[in-house]
Amino acid sequence: MKLIRNLREQMRTTFRLVVLVSTAFEACFYFCGLRMLGRLSTVERSEWLHRWCKAAMRRLGIELLPEGRFPSHGLLVANHLGYLDILVLSALHPCVFVSKKEVQSWPLFGPMAKMSGTVFVDRARALAATETNAEMSRALAEGAVVVLFPEGTSSDGSRVLPFRPALFDAATKASANVVSAHMSYSVADGSGARDICYWGEMSFLPHLWRLLSQRQIRARVRFAPEIQKFADRKLAARITRERVAALAQM
Numbered sequence: 001m002k003l004i005r006n007l008r009e010q011m012r013t014t015f016r017l018v019v020l021v022s023t024a025f026e027a028c029f030y031f032c033g034l035r036m037l038g039r040l041s042t043v044e045r046s047e048w049l050h051r052w053c054k055a056a057m058r059r060l061g062i063e064l065l066p067e068g069r070f071p072s073h074g075l076l077v078a079n080h081l082g083y084l085d086i087l088v089l090s091a092l093h094p095c096v097f098v099s100k101k102e103v104q105s106w107p108l109f110g111p112m113a114k115m116s117g118t119v120f121v122d123r124a125r126a127l128a129a130t131e132t133n134a135e136m137s138r139a140l141a142e143g144a145v146v147v148l149f150p151e152g153t154s155s156d157g158s159r160v161l162p163f164r165p166a167l168f169d170a171a172t173k174a175s176a177n178v179v180s181a182h183m184s185y186s187v188a189d190g191s192g193a194r195d196i197c198y199w200g201e202m203s204f205l206p207h208l209w210r211l212l213s214q215r216q217i218r219a220r221v222r223f224a225p226e227i228q229k230f231a232d233r234k235l236a237a238r239i240t241r242e243r244v245a246a247l248a249q250m
Helices: 002-036 042-060 084-092 101-105 109-115 128-141 166-174 204-212 233-248
Strands: 063-067 074-078 096-100 119-121 145-148 178-187 217-223
Touching (some): 002 042, 002 109, 002 204, 042 084, 042 109, 074 084, 074 128, 074 166, 084 096, 084 217, 096 101, 101 109, 101 119, 119 128, 128 145, 128 166, 145 166, 178 233
Parallel strands (some): 074 145, 074 178, 096 119, 096 145
Antiparallel strands (some): 178 217
């Protein structure tokens, strides 16, 4: 009986991996077709990613449970649990992400991140925050929703880590709308912290295999009802962290 159950799990995981990879290739071919028609704006790139992340979530059977309203523009600030956050948020609404430079080298997700207009942060460079804020400002000026994970790293979701204020400059200088959100995952069997959240010293491919093996995944995103503008980046970091922590307790 256990052998049959393990075989079913292996088949399900393999099928989902094929679905994920084929969806990614389909999305890339579609992107190439769009590029042949001309240069894509930041908003158009975010709309492309939205379409294919939505398709991926549907094909993989990952249930999306949004609570509240996704902002139509401005800065969205959220806690960070791993790479699945990108697919979930983009499946809900077109948006542009701020991500660490290392993501560019990831298989599957790296090339799509570049195509989608992701703003990459090189933390090893002294002027990285200034350059990143400039790119974020351009995306905000085009009317895109920019998603920032100000914890600076991912976690197991047990608590909201301190928010780094450096990348709030783009929103404060543009007087952009800022909305807070909290993300969480649950699974039918296993542990969301171990099997869905990607953090610490976890290796990408083994973790992806484990994630795809889950029988049922639910992604819950709670959006704060408040929309606020900030003049000070440190205040913005403190207030948005408080809101995300409050959403986590709901």
